Amino acid sequence: MPKIALVTGATSGFGKAIATRLVRDGYHVIATGRRQERLDTLAAQLGKALLPFRLDMMDKAAIQSLPDALPEEWRAIDILVNNAGLALGIAKAQEAEISDWEHMIATNVTGMVELTRTLLPGMVARDRGHIVSLGSTAGIYPYTGGNVYGATKAFVEQFMRNLRCDLLGQNVRVTNIAPGLCGGSEFSQVRLRDNAKAAAVYEGTHPLMPDDIAETVSWIVGLPPHVNINQIEMMPTCQAAGGLAVAKGMKD
Template identity: 60%
Template sequence: MTCKGIALVTGASVGFGREITCRLVRDGYKVIAAARRKEKLEQLVAQFPESIYPVVMDMMDTKGVEQSINQLPTEWQNIDILVNNAGLALGVDPIPNISLPSWDQMVQTNIVGLIHLTQYIIGGMIKRQKGHVISLGSIAGTYPYPGGNVYGATKAFVAQFMLNLKTDLLGTPIRVTNIEPGLCGGTEFSEVRLKDHEKAKDVYAGTQPLTAQDIAETVSWVVGLPAHVNINRIEMMPVCQAPAGVAVSRKK
């Protein structure tokens, strides 16, 4: 199969990132798989030895991220697709009770790391007049819910950043897409957020949530559209989910 181009996927070791990486390889791309866990990346390389270039990367370390990009081998430097997938939610406590370090980690990973990496990559895309930046947002950036606080705010930032990025790139052929999933199971998301296996299972009890494969399919579809078509944003939910109603507190 002829190589269609080079993609960089962050958070590539598990969940959305792993499925997106595998799908893009099957679609004909070579993928720079970036994540913190080296052993997970090695598993991807074993599965696709000719198509994966592993990079150990922590999105909280912006200097390290920049160094990793600058040290890519020549044949991997012309990145055509950037998938900003790495991100996390920590806790569901209300604002008065949440840990400030948890807030800082979400902001540093979901916002600062994402915008820095995008800045490092976008110059090459502009120079080559070719590229597609995709970010994994969330419906939490649109619909507030108890305990969503800073996590939701980071995803609202991503949504607006991506719209502004598209505006700044007007007049270029570079495409910009924000994908905003709702309830999605089969990943580490709730395990990381709640730090409790049983509570994480309860999040999906009695539902048929979206899957990481659904997200990978969506990325594949967006990337595969004709070059003149730009999908600004996709909001997606499982059929068991709907936007919540406006909450009202009533005195008893």
């Protein structure tokens, strides 16, 4: 029987590319997201190997009831790809909207934790599985305006590391992928709420693209079951860490 993967945030960007790649690799994929029409379109393109399933990552009750809501033959999930997430705004902390912070925490942290906790016991009972989470270089390198978004991705990284410790002795693998500058998704449009400003982010660059992330996920989950990739940090060649900053001329 084909392995079963569940990919969150599969209506666009990374999630759509990952779901598509895993189906082509021979997996059966449960594609989740809030926009049912996009999930249905993806299912029409990829066939019966993809199961569209509407899921809001801010709906705890829906997440907790997910296993029982799936068709029985889709319940033994082998791979969970925690992809759903977002950034909102680039304002400095003292100017940011608290509602944006709450939304990012609810989706990037709470929703991811809830879904992982919901599916993990089944993986442990079957003594097989793989949890792949999409972190970010924003969780490693701080930058002005990154504040809570960066903090949520730092949480993802540390949560994955601690899961690996908790799962020592189990054949359940855990991986954090931390991409840098990525184009070809709705990330910047959502964050900046302005299509022109979002397009300007990528002007003159050759960023990572969703297919690059999908290729990475495909490689990680396809490795022999005794191999665990703890973390991958990836950037396009046009990007590097910014280094330390110094403010001069400050008053005492």
